[in-house]
């Protein structure tokens with residue numbers, strides 16, 4: 001089974017607004033809606049779990065409202081102790097043991113179901129239990145976007161795959177030339193970049 005774990009419990013302080021970041025309006029929809037829609041469109045994701053925290057109570061309410069309409073989606077209340085800490089907390093859940101866990105951030109408005117399926121196809125072909133997905137930095141330059149973090153010419157995407165148990169896992173690095181995997185919203189300026197990108201993709 002493939003479980004998508006959406007991390008949506010950060011403080012989002014760089015947005016400088018009172019909204020919780022996952023609920024930031026982007027073309028009349030909350031930011032996280034784009035990620036949930038892409039996961040819903042994926043043919044390989046079986047379950048969606050949204051990891052909220054005490055920093056994002058309204059996001060939890062929003063997801064529960066969607067869940068009440070019968071989608072395969074649920075909320076996991078994580079402590080809000082930090083990305084890595086809350087990810088470990090989530091992975092230690094009994095019902096995640098040995099499942100394929102696709103982790104994704106709530107701030108990737110360009111992600112699509114097709115790209116998620118492409119990553120999962122590559123994961124299924126790989127002999128390794130974990131996969132981290134990177135985007136070449138040139139892709140950012142081509143679109144005139146400044147990436148927040150560059151590791152030796154690649155930018156970490158907001159999407160990774162691992163098995164549901166919190167131990168060291170041998171990982172394959174997949175490099176995909178898709179801006180959709182790494183363009184994430186962290187500041188109000190990013191919303192302006194997003195509008196520009198939408199015009200070109």
Ligand SMILES: Nc1nc2c(ncn2[C@@H]2O[C@H](COP(=O)(O)OP(=O)(O)O)[C@@H](O)[C@H]2O)c(=O)[nH]1
Pocket residue numbers: 007008009010011012021022051052053078080081082083086105106107148184185186
């Ligand atoms: N559950 C949970 N999610 C978090 C935490 N910190 C960040 N996130 C989520 O992780 C995603 C990425 O966070 P962000 O601050 O944008 O990190 P960056 O893009 O790597 O700089 C967002 O969707 C956050 O809501 C945390 O402590 N707990």
Ligand SMILES: [Mg+2]
Pocket residue numbers: 105107184185186
């Ligand atoms: Mg981000």
